[in-house]
Amino acid sequence: MKFAYRFSNLLGAVYRQGNLNFSRDGNVVISPVGNRISVFDLKNNTSETLPFSTTKNITCVGLSPDGSLAIVVDEDGAAVLVSLITRAILHHFHFHKPVSSIRFSPDGRKFIVTKENVALMYHAPGKKREFNAFVLDKSYYGPYDETTCIDWTDDSKCFVVGSKDMSTWVFGAERWANLIYYSLGGHKDIVVGCFFEKDSLDLYTVSQDGTLCVWESDTELDGLILKKSQDKPKLPRQGEEEEEEESEERDKVEGEEGEVIRGKVETAKEREKKKNVRYKMMSKHFFNKEGDFNNLTAAAYHKPNHILVTGFASGIFHLHELPEFNLIHSLSISDQRIASVAINSSGDWIGFGCSRMGQLLVWEWQSESYVFKQQGHFNNMASLAYSPDGQYIVTGGDDSKVKQGWETPGLKGRCPAVWNTNTGLCFVTFTEHTSSVTNVTFTSSGFVIVSASLDGTVRAFDLHRYRNFRTFTSPRPAQFSSLAVDASGELVSAGAQDSFEIFLWSMQTGRLLEVLAGHEGPVSCLCFSPVQSVLASCSWDRTVRLWDMLDSWQTKETLPLTSDGLAVTYRPDGQELAVATLNGEISFWNPHTATQNGSVAGRHDLQTGRKETDKITAKQSAKGKSFTSLCYSADGESVLAGGQAKFVCIYNIKEQMLIKKFEISCNLSFDAMEEFLDRRKMTEFGSLALVDEGAGDGDGVSISLPGVRRGDMSSRHFKPEIRVSSLRFSPTGRSWAATTTEGLLVYSLDGSLVFDPYDLDLDVTPASIRKQLRLQEWASAIVLAFRLNEKALKQEVLEKVPHEQISVVCGSLPDIYVEKLLGFIATCLEKSGHLQFYMTWAQNLLMLHGQKLKNRSGAILPTLQALQKSIQRHFDDLSKLCDFNMYNIRYAVALSKQRGLKRAAEEETEDQEEEDEELSEEMNAFQIS
Structure with a gap:
């Protein structure tokens, strides 16, 4: 239970690629983020990442009409059926080819999947458990190129499919006598969207060159005639009858996998004879184009309001009212390509996704205001830090985008961003830095953030007024790669990677106090002691130096290392020092005696994967890897370590052994994930990763020279390598966070485990506990409830204690249960509405047992910080409510x-x-x- 951390949330990334979806009530946006799905509740302003993942990046998501099921498909065509209610995977399926789009029918009985030039209709999974949830009903052939989009009629009788061959095909979901298929032309570019009118067969089709075609059908939905059932085709006979049957089988072939519908060109006489459904182009409209490369990239249509939303490659979107094609308004929300557009059920909110910048925006078009706007660190997240109460996380990265909002021309900066751990959303972003942010930290008060950057500045930000109130610079230009702030919040230190010096400033005055020289290599990490005014600096010169801040900033001790130092950190009580070195070891030192207490060889625990372009094995590649980030647990008994690999390790310091490994990602879209070489990717010319495929980057036509890799290297079309750049434990000890290639991953203790007995015997039962409550033996009932250790029972016992008896019960509790009760109150206080009741419990426990708890301050610290976090959150909420x-x-x-x-x-x-x-x-x- 102590190390039962499970994936909790993904921060720092809100959208990568794929299609956006709104929930049935229109208050929730479902967005694909890499190989995971994030759910953003716009009403309660919270975000949640579902606890499942696919093997590669997600390309399309299909949502059932009732909102209970979702079909998630990745780049290779591997599909997962997920329950959005239980957050569990129900079924795995593989389409064996990349899927371009997926759509449920409005009645929820079927869904269409398009891959290559085929549309496959499946029976939708039922509410009962099934052995095979995906049963193929029919296969529809018609387009000559890849399909791009799907739409259904409101009664689920027909559907339409758009294609890259500039054609649109209307198919019947059943065997209609007057509509089996119908092909529409009229476009000169790829069809981006095709939409049925409400309760009608009338169509709107939109192409990439900005053309809208309005099609009118001569038949209503009620005019579709069901074809009479026919016998299965018999075996072919000789002569003319054989040729006739072969021509009939082109239209219908029944096999084991379902029915196959093939489109063909019919003559005018055949159409007149059958009286098929006919379409006529009523009008053709053109969008206002700005520039030669302003392609229409995404479209969505809201049938009840007749609103068409179109997004363009230049970041502009239009709102038109159909069929008159009246422009409602046109706005520019970005300077990058809009990859996905979605409209909620009421038609008030429009969701936009920009894959290049990792941006997600929800726009209310009637009031012309933002409902939701977020942007994650897109390139790389370099560092993170928890606030002292564990309520906030600050991150710094290498990206050049402005977070919390869409990028505007002329406003660029590398930015620290602050995230709320309760909601999972970014609420403030600072944009003063002009280069990569290498390190961030909080001061002890929790209201000041300090960040170091390669632009040669260290900046302090105020979380009350959201402004940069201090800027620290060095006498000579220097690039700062490390940062530390002492326990009082007065001294700020930063290490330079080019001059090998450490600079000290005063937070109060902003002046430079001292320049510490002595290292013979770049300073890789800095850390202040939590209890003394001592600074530990780790360097590539194979030493760790301890600087005394009270004794003229002189070197107190020098600890020799066996290899280059990469990371250093103090234990929460300041009595031990952990150092990670280039040879993959973690050594533990006593800072008072300058002696080494032990070491852990962790190189083999990293298990580095093999890159696509590597010519050596993963085992050989792992010899050059090491831990680059260290963090002590809240109780100081274990250490968390991560580096350039997909694993994060927890080591027990006393036993010097590995306790648990966490695999932070299983996404094969990242590099260095596979341990062995995949022979399927090898050709006679070498690895497929090194062979030019002669294709562009997808946005335009580019002819590459012989020997040049796929696409343009300057356009950042590369496969990012999986790595962990920074790790931090929450001060409460209930969670830890890691900045990775995927984003900011948060792992929390699993709260689903109910039965965790302590000092249990046969007499401890729920019946005996409730008997003690009836006898008003409050202290005895609390002791028995904590022995059984069921959360619901403990809460029931506590809330039945009369308010005036709380102080008496707290005074009569045994010492061993005081800490347990205080931790449970901190947990209850976080979510309960009985604020005064639980605050009275906490106050009496701390007043009556304060001296005993003080003697165990190291062990009780995470509990007190959890209590402080809960009280601070309630204080913030109540103060805002009272101010309002x-x-x-x-x-x-x-x-x-x-x-x-x-x-x-x-x-x-x-x-x-x-x-x-x-x-x-x-x-x-x-x-x-």
Whole structure:
């Protein structure tokens, strides 16, 4: 349970390629990100990455009409049937060829898959468990080139398929007598989109050259006539009858895999005789083109509102009302190609995806405002850091894009970005840096971010006002590759990779305090001690130097290494130092005595894969790999290590052994993933990766010279290599994050495991616990519940304790259960609405057992940080709510005071009347006497 970390979320990437989908209610966007699927809830402003992955990048996603199922297909045609309710994989299937598009019928009974020039119709998976979920119904042949798009009629009777051969084919989903297939021309370029009109066979087709054709059918949907069932074709006979049957079999052949429909050209007499459905082009419209290469790249049509949305290669999109072709508005949201367009069910929100920049935008066209806009680090994420309460993560990367929004001309910068771990979204991006950000960190207060960059500056950013309030520079231009801030937040240090010096600045004044010289190689990593004012610097000169900040910044100790130093980190209590070196070892040192406590040889644990262009084996390639990032766990008992491989390792420091390995990716679209050479990719001329295929990059026609690899090398069409650039444990110890080629991966402890017994015997049962509650033995019930350790039962026991009895129960608890109860309260406080109740528990536990907990500060620290994170989140939410309703609260307080004064005056009047009555009665009695 301690190391049962599982994939939790993927941050830093919102869209890569493929088609976007909206959920049934229109509030959720489903976006393919590499070989995973991310779900963005626009109503609650949260994101979630589903816990499954494919073997290669996802190219298309088909969503069922009820929103419960999704079919995900990757680049090779491998499909996965996923339940969006349980987030589980239900079925695997392989189409053996790349799939261009997939679409469910509106009634949910069938779905169409197009690959090459064929359209395959399958029976949709049912709600019951099936051995084979994909049953082929019919195969439709018609286009001569690859198919590009699909659309269904509203009653699921017919569907239309667009093709690269500039034709559009209408097919019948059933055996209609007057419509088996119909071919439409009229375009001079690739058909990008084809759409049926609502409750009609009328068509709209859009081509890549910006042409819209409007087609009208002479038949309504109710006019389709079902063909009578025919017997199966018999065996061919001799003579003329054999030729007749062969001609009939061209239209229909029944086999084991389903029916095959082949399109053919019919004569006018045959069409007149059958009275088939006919189409007529009513009009032809052209979009306004700006430039020679402004191709129409994506289109979507909302049938109830008759709105057509088209995206172009220049980043412009148009909204037109059909069939009149009235332009509603035209906007430019990017300077890059729009790869995908989707409209939600109400027609209010439009989703755009830009694959080159990794951008995702949701636009509300009526109010002309953004509903959602995110952009991830596209090239590489270099570093990350957790905030002290674990609520935020800051990342820095090598990309040149402006995150949290679409790129605008003239505004470029390498940017640190801040992510909310609860929502999974980026809420602020700083764009002051002009080159790659090499390192980022938080100060101890959690409200200041410091980043180092290759542009020669170190910048400090304020999270209250979202501004750059300090910029630190060196006397001579230097490229900073490492960064550290001390525990007080006053000293900022950065290491230069060219001058081998370490620079120290004051956060308060922004002035340079000292330049530390002594290393004979580039400074690779810096780390301050959490308890002392000591700086540890790791360098390629095979040394780790400890600098005393209180003693004139002199070298306190020099630790000799066996190889070049790559990473150094302190244990959370400051009593140990871990160093990763170039030979693949992790050594552990005592910083006070400068002695080595142990080492771990981890080179074989990395298991580096083989690149496509490598001429040596993966085993030989692994000899040159090492760990490049280290991080201690929250309790300091283990260390997390990662490098240029797909594995992250957790080592036990005391035993000096490997505990667990995490495979961060299984995406074969990345390089260095396969361990062995794939013979299928070898030809007589060598590896396919080195052989020119004579094709361009897909956006235009380019004729490459002999010996030149596929495409243009300057256009960054390359296969990225899998690697882990940075690792950090959350201060709460419940999760850890890694910046990888895929993005920012977050792994959390699995909370599904309920039964984790502690000190259990036969008498500890739910019945005995509830018996103690009835007897009002609160402390005994809590002890028994924590022995059984079921979350629901523990919460039930705690919430039945009366509020006035909390302090008494906390004082009578055994010491061993105090820490467990405090950790459970921190977990409950994060999601529960009983804020005051659980805060009272936490306050009493800390006040009554504070001294005992202080003696175990190292072990209790993750629990306290988890508690602080929960309280801080509630504080932020409540403060925003109170600020928003400030005047309403003042009015309510004033009104309550006024009512209180009025009530007090009424009570005073009643008391005076009672006194007067008593006095009058006494006077009457005196007179009578």
